[in-house]
Amino acid sequence: MNKLIIAATVMAASSPLFAQKASAAPEGFDYTVDRFADIEVLRYQVPDFENLSLNQKLFVYYLTEAALQGRDILFDQNGRYNLELRSLLEAIYKATPEAQRDSADFKAFEKYLKQVWFGNGVHHHYSMDKFTPEFSQQFFDAQVAALPEADKPADIATLRRLIFDPAFMSKRVNQADGVDLITTSACNLYGPGVTQAEVEDFYAKLKDPDDATPISYGLNSRLVKDADGSLREDVYKEGGLYSPAIEAIVANLKLAAQYAETPAQREVINSLITFYQTGDLKEFDRYSILWAEDTDPQVDFINGFIESYGDPLGMRGSWESIVNFKNIEASARTEALSNNAQWFEDHSPVASQFKKPEVKGVSAKVITAAILAGDSYPSTPIGINLPNANWIRAAHGSKSVTIENITQAYDEASHGNGFNEEFVIDEPTRQLLDKYLFITDNLHTDLHECLGHGSGRLLPGVDPDALKAHGSTLEETRADLFALYYLADPKLIELGLLDNPEAYKAEYYKYMLNGLMTQLMRIEPGKDVEEAHMRNRKLIAEWALEHGADQGVVELVKINGKTYVKINDYDALRGLFGELLAEIQRIKSEGDYEAGRALVEKYAVKVDPQLHQEVLDRYATLDIAPYRGFVNPVYTLVTDADGNPVDVTISYNEDYVPQMLRYSATYSPLTK
Numbered sequence: 001m002n003k004l005i006i007a008a009t010v011m012a013a014s015s016p017l018f019a020q021k022a023s024a025a026p027e028g029f030d031y032t033v034d035r036f037a038d039i040e041v042l043r044y045q046v047p048d049f050e051n052l053s054l055n056q057k058l059f060v061y062y063l064t065e066a067a068l069q070g071r072d073i074l075f076d077q078n079g080r081y082n083l084e085l086r087s088l089l090e091a092i093y094k095a096t097p098e099a100q101r102d103s104a105d106f107k108a109f110e111k112y113l114k115q116v117w118f119g120n121g122v123h124h125h126y127s128m129d130k131f132t133p134e135f136s137q138q139f140f141d142a143q144v145a146a147l148p149e150a151d152k153p154a155d156i157a158t159l160r161r162l163i164f165d166p167a168f169m170s171k172r173v174n175q176a177d178g179v180d181l182i183t184t185s186a187c188n189l190y191g192p193g194v195t196q197a198e199v200e201d202f203y204a205k206l207k208d209p210d211d212a213t214p215i216s217y218g219l220n221s222r223l224v225k226d227a228d229g230s231l232r233e234d235v236y237k238e239g240g241l242y243s244p245a246i247e248a249i250v251a252n253l254k255l256a257a258q259y260a261e262t263p264a265q266r267e268v269i270n271s272l273i274t275f276y277q278t279g280d281l282k283e284f285d286r287y288s289i290l291w292a293e294d295t296d297p298q299v300d301f302i303n304g305f306i307e308s309y310g311d312p313l314g315m316r317g318s319w320e321s322i323v324n325f326k327n328i329e330a331s332a333r334t335e336a337l338s339n340n341a342q343w344f345e346d347h348s349p350v351a352s353q354f355k356k357p358e359v360k361g362v363s364a365k366v367i368t369a370a371i372l373a374g375d376s377y378p379s380t381p382i383g384i385n386l387p388n389a390n391w392i393r394a395a396h397g398s399k400s401v402t403i404e405n406i407t408q409a410y411d412e413a414s415h416g417n418g419f420n421e422e423f424v425i426d427e428p429t430r431q432l433l434d435k436y437l438f439i440t441d442n443l444h445t446d447l448h449e450c451l452g453h454g455s456g457r458l459l460p461g462v463d464p465d466a467l468k469a470h471g472s473t474l475e476e477t478r479a480d481l482f483a484l485y486y487l488a489d490p491k492l493i494e495l496g497l498l499d500n501p502e503a504y505k506a507e508y509y510k511y512m513l514n515g516l517m518t519q520l521m522r523i524e525p526g527k528d529v530e531e532a533h534m535r536n537r538k539l540i541a542e543w544a545l546e547h548g549a550d551q552g553v554v555e556l557v558k559i560n561g562k563t564y565v566k567i568n569d570y571d572a573l574r575g576l577f578g579e580l581l582a583e584i585q586r587i588k589s590e591g592d593y594e595a596g597r598a599l600v601e602k603y604a605v606k607v608d609p610q611l612h613q614e615v616l617d618r619y620a621t622l623d624i625a626p627y628r629g630f631v632n633p634v635y636t637l638v639t640d641a642d643g644n645p646v647d648v649t650i651s652y653n654e655d656y657v658p659q660m661l662r663y664s665a666t667y668s669p670l671t672k
């Protein structure tokens with residue numbers, strides 16, 4: 001529930017204040033790798049990797065290997081034909097001779113394959129809509145016919161339908177109100193014929209409302225229907241579903257464990273291995289607790305079935321991994337926040353019965369990502385707060401991270417793209433953004449992750465899943481509001497995190513602009529807003545616009561026929577954020593599904609078609625991709641003549657297509 005996805009577009013920003021900013025790019029470092037459809041692929045640096053000890057480098061190396069072995073799992077979770085489709089498309093791609101690669105059909109085919117790689121399947125990673133092929137069926141049929149027999153899939157008719165029939169498996173995760181969310185979603189987390197009512201009934205019977213330490217029901221399984229109509233969990237584990245991939249992950253975790261930085265960290269890895277071997281969700285909780293409490297080592301990792309955005313009911317975890325190490329210098333910033341977590345909790349505008357009397361173990365750090373994998377690749381979050389289980393967070397704390405080498409890459413790659421000139425209302429506001437957006441955006445992420453998600457409490461007896469399909473949106477809303485509210489607090493100046501009481505206005509302006517207007521460039525004309533983070537931003541911005549209308553706090557104004565966001569009273573806007581935070585926290589604490597649903601439906605979903613078209617038209621004049629993602633660096637193990645590891649080197653020269661083809665060839669335990 002707690003992943004922060006990058007805001008629509010990180011605007012150009014530079015901040016002399018931001019001393020923690022990672023070391024500047026080496027001369028000639030080219031961030032842009034590829035560009036297709038609505039995607040720009042970047043590369044990121046891993047500053048200070050060379051300065052890790054040999055032991056740490058080897059630890060990182062085997063953890064990255066464990067990360068890459070899970071790629072096939074996510075493809076399969078996202079759709080039951082995705083792995084077959086990927087293999088077929090890659091076979092066609094590789095079989096096409098250079099001389100035939102100039103045709104319009106082949107270029108369209110290549111674009112489609114790049115999209116499938118980026119989406120980890122046949123659906124867009126963000127809109128969840130199926131990709132539209134721009135090559136002809138005749139071209140496709142001819143390419144398939146020319147393949148060697150061994151490369152031809154058994155069920156070509158279904159794959160053909162998957163590519164060309166827009167109505168077949170059209171949406172990966174459907175969030176539309178009032179329909180069966182399971183039967184209308186194409187994700188592969190539920191077997192054929194399973195209905196939403198059956199799923200809800202299945203888990204209602206399993207759940208004990210008095211259980212204070214519930215497992216994360218459904219996190220690591222597919223719920224399938226047997227021939228006799230009964231439901232059964234097909235568990236992801238060694239010897240179960242996805243066994244070959246899980247065995248490969250475990251084998252590398254075992255190699256990594258030898259290089260763990262402390263005995264406690266070795267125990268964390270061993271507990272994860274036990275979970276993968278047994279599939280027992282109690283073991284996952286044991287692992288999550290050990291992991292949350294293991295805050296000493298510099299190198300850390302996420303590896304497993306974690307976030308549940310891929311499930312329309314928010315239970316099943318998509319496989320992902322991020323390997324990282326602490327950016328010690330920059331972490332001073334998040335430590336200042338987490339050391340004062342109780343102060344922030346005590347002073348929030350939330351009603352006292354919904355506050356945590358004692359905020360536990362908010363451990364926050366700034367990290368450097370070393371590899372992105374599974375659900376965090378190629379599109380990746382900029383901040384993460386885990387574990388997700390509420391009771392573990394309450395009793396054992398959580399780890400919150402800001403991934404600064406990723407925000408740095410976004411920032412560097414955005415310079416001079418014309419966005420601010422087109423959408424920001426005037427020069428003084430643009431200067432404010434130039435000066436303070438990078439630092440306040442990072443601080444927003446820090447506050448969201450290390451304080452926002454960890455704040456507040458449920459009243460006794462309230463089901464953590466009470467907000468159902470709107471749970472993710474409202475949780476992100478809560479964390480964002482907490483961050484927005486405190487970004488304007490003098491406490492941040494007192495803590496030395498900002499040097500100017502006006503700085504927060506940069507983030508406020510960008511947030512309102514994004515929520516009211518610019519994030520719409522990611523939505524196709526006529527469609528609703530669906531993704532949880534986009535809904536959350538729209539909810540906050542639209543609510544504040546409406547509730548501040550009488551006082552003219554924020555308005556949409558027309559200048560030369562173009563719409564701009566105009567903020568007249570930043571202080572009052574902060575008050576509105578506080579007011580909404582109090583209400584969202586009440587909804588969460590009381591499990592008030594109806595109130596939550598009403599807010600989401602009223603403010604977060606429907607798009608003004610005229611404004612939408614205007615945003616799309618203005619965007620089209622700029623050459624900016626709405627979505628961005630990353631290729632990973634390449635790590636190479638260096639051994640001496642006796643085969644002993646002596647170093648791990650890093651290189652940044654792999655492009656998008658070669659990386660995807662190499663991953664499919666080298667890390668594909670489910671397709672061999």
Ligand code: ZN
Nearest residue numbers: 002003004479
């Ligand atoms: Zn979040």
